[in-house]
Amino acid sequence: MAKDKDYRKLINTGRWRKLRRSVLTAHPLCERCYDEGYITPASEVHHRRPVEYGVDYAEKHRLMYDPGNLCALCHDCHVKVHTEMGRSGKEAARRRNAEVVDAVINRFFNDG
Numbered sequence: 001m002a003k004d005k006d007y008r009k010l011i012n013t014g015r016w017r018k019l020r021r022s023v024l025t026a027h028p029l030c031e032r033c034y035d036e037g038y039i040t041p042a043s044e045v046h047h048r049r050p051v052e053y054g055v056d057y058a059e060k061h062r063l064m065y066d067p068g069n070l071c072a073l074c075h076d077c078h079v080k081v082h083t084e085m086g087r088s089g090k091e092a093a094r095r096r097n098a099e100v101v102d103a104v105i106n107r108f109f110n111d112g
């Protein structure tokens with residue numbers, strides 16, 4: 001997903017750099033590798049709920065800096081997480097569109 005201007009504004013701050021550093025200090029290992037039994041140093045901080053999902057600036061602000069929304073990952077896992085989210089996002093959109101098409105077909109062609 002393309003990063004919007006609010007995201008760039010919120011991430012280019014001393015507040016984010018400080019928070020990011022504190023997350024990596026508190027969680028020095030990649031949480032995803034750790035769950036799978038691997039010990040990998042974490043180097044990146046991931047937002048579980050993407051900041052861009054915020055409906056307005058206030059919600060994006062909350063998502064960006066909410067410690068509960070953050071998790072420490074290695075670079076490979078961070079890429080994987082985003083690839084998976086992109087895929088499931090597209091899949092969900094495709095399913096929703098298919099349901100709408102089905103509903104229209106049922107209404108207009110299967111009536112009675």
Ligand SMILES: [Zn+2]
Pocket residue numbers: 030031032033034040073074075076077078
């Ligand atoms: Zn990892």
